Amino acid sequence: MSSSNKPYQGLKTIVDFVRWGASRFAAAGLHYGHGTDNPVDEALVLVRHVLHLGHDLPRELYGARLAKAERAAVAALLQRRIDERLPAPYLTGEAWFAGLPFHVDASVLIPRSPFAELAQQAFQPWVREDGVSRVLDLCTGSGCIAAACALAFPEAEVDAVELSPAAAVLARRNVARHGLEERVRVLEGDLWAPVAGRRYELIVSNPPYVGDAEMAALPPEYRHEPDMALRAAEDGLAIVRRILAGASEHLTEEGVLVVEVGNSAAAVMEAWPDLPFTWLEFERGGSGVFLLTAEELG
Incomplete structure (x- = not known):
């Protein structure tokens, strides 16, 4: 030409x-x-x-x-x-999260969670900054939330659990990129299995929460992201159910659970009408993130 x-x-x-x-x-x-x-x-x-x-x-x-x-x-x-x-x-090959660059590829969800704002604020006022020594990030994907939490709590150890081997490899690259290898462990496995017997002051998760109907309506750009990072059965709550079922066994007495469920927020409230969810608000946009304390989880 x-x-x-x-x-x-x-x-x-x-x-x-x-x-x-x-x-x-x-x-x-x-x-x-x-x-x-x-x-x-x-x-x-x-x-x-x-x-x-x-x-x-x-x-x-x-x-x-x-x-x-x-x-x-x-x-x-x-x-x-x-x-x-x-x-x-x-x-x-790169995305920014909480003011930090992260490697990304088609094995992981592209970072865009309002957890960035929470991490930059050290989850205040929901936890005591000096009271967090262990953090767990379930469904860590690229490792961006785990890394941001490690930087928010410089004295804490962070466990980052991921089911996808390819995503776990990328998460380790990002942990190394930010020099956090000594404090952030990327563990391969299914949700609670790799951390049996361990308890944490803070557990966070941006799990798959998209139901079948919402998946079918997603624009083409989202279909390039791994299905397992988005889809969670017909109603979008399959992984959230397992997180709520196991959280009490892994939180300390004053521990806090924070989970992003996006557009599935209404379904979550309908499925667990007796749980006193606190739905967090964000200055920079985003919604569908709930908080529960260990006491509230019973």
């Missing part, structure tokens, strides 16, 4: 390609929600990735002109986003 026939002919700067990519994304009807919520930010993430520029790129550089090879590479990645409907983090 000659240069005059290239669809990006005439585009020169970072801003040019971000605007062009965003326009094409909007025209293609892409879906967002994996770190961005609009086509402009999605295009910017991909353009910066190709150019090896960080998310803190000074705005005065947005007018910088791209070399010929860079223009072709940027256009190719933007086209992949349209053709394959892959979320940006799967194309870049």
Whole structure:
């Protein structure tokens, strides 16, 4: 194809390609929600990735002109986003969570949980910061929540449980990336099995909680994520049931359980009408996260 026939002919700067990519994304009807919520930010993430520029790129550089090879590479990645409907983090291999970068691939859910805000606030006012020495993260996936908890509680040991061997490998990479190998253990196994006999002041989980009907309605971008990280039987509560059933045996007397259930919140309240759930609120968006104390769990 000659240069005059290239669809990006005439585009020169970072801003040019971000605007062009965003326009094409909007025209293609892409879906967002994996770190961005609009086509402009999605295009910017991909353009910066190709150019090896960080998310803190000074705005005065947005007018910088791209070399010929860079223009072709940027256009190719933007086209992949349209053709394959892959979320940006799967194309870049990286996602940000709680202000930290994490490796991601198709073996794990892309980090986007409101747990980021909780970790950055050290789960205040729900736990005493100096009273947390052991944390358990069930269904850890990429390990982002486990790592964020380890940084929130610098004196604590964190166990991160994951059923998928491939996800566990990636979680260990992320633990090592943030220098947390001495305090974060990634354990392979099914929920409570790898931590039999252990108790924790804080147990957190972002488990699979999407029911069959909701799965069928998900946009194509979400279908690239591992089914086992999203789907939880017909009503979406299969894993939540097992978490609630075993939590009492693994919490200390003053321990706290925090679980994300997303759109399944109403179903959770209907299934356990006698449990006094505290539904947490978030300044930066997000919902469907409940908290229960060991006492409330009985």
